[in-house]
Amino acid sequence: MTPRCSFFFQAETGKGVLVGSVGLEIMTIGLCGDLKFGRTVHSLIKTMARCKNIRFVLISPEELRVPDYIVKDVLEANGIPYQETRSLEESMSELDILYMTRVQKERFFNEEDYIRLKNSYILTKEKMSLAKPDMAVLHPLPRVNEIALDVDDDPRAAYFEQVQNGVYVRMALIMTLLGLCDPKAPKEEN
Numbered sequence: 001m002t003p004r005c006s007f008f009f010q011a012e013t014g015k016g017v018l019v020g021s022v023g024l025e026i027m028t029i030g031l032c033g034d035l036k037f038g039r040t041v042h043s044l045i046k047t048m049a050r051c052k053n054i055r056f057v058l059i060s061p062e063e064l065r066v067p068d069y070i071v072k073d074v075l076e077a078n079g080i081p082y083q084e085t086r087s088l089e090e091s092m093s094e095l096d097i098l099y100m101t102r103v104q105k106e107r108f109f110n111e112e113d114y115i116r117l118k119n120s121y122i123l124t125k126e127k128m129s130l131a132k133p134d135m136a137v138l139h140p141l142p143r144v145n146e147i148a149l150d151v152d153d154d155p156r157a158a159y160f161e162q163v164q165n166g167v168y169v170r171m172a173l174i175m176t177l178l179g180l181c182d183p184k185a186p187k188e189e190n
Helices: 039-048 068-076 088-094 111-117 149-153 159-178
Strands: 027-032 054-059 082-085 097-100 136-138
Touching (some): 027 088, 039 068, 039 097, 054 088
Parallel strands (some): 027 097, 054 082
């Protein structure tokens, strides 16, 4: 099996670490919501383009689809298979990871467009029942209403741990940049 960039999506669930060498031939990553303005989505696609055996399902309204330059310069240029769709429900059963994003009001020039699109995709407990039992749900947070509160109790909801791990990564980066040692590590490790 070709190695993947498993470090990027490590998400602890009730069943242990979700990804790594789990025997998947291709990891299918669903990106849902505002794929046009979402910087985290663009960064994620660019980062994952360095990995092998991945496939993207891009779920968004036409007005918020991934920009053409990301599709052409990243996905197509790297031979990464992808599918664009408008239906979250039809995609759920094939996803290994679902990365939800919010529709950002501040990105719209008129409020009517925002109001029309803001509730395009809301992940609910019912929609989660369509997913694989080990699919992870990630989100950059904060959320508005794109993930119903009852999804938080689902063991596949990994977004709070995702955020906590991000804090630790930023702390480590800051300490490294400042040349600081971990005060809790034994002297020989610093």
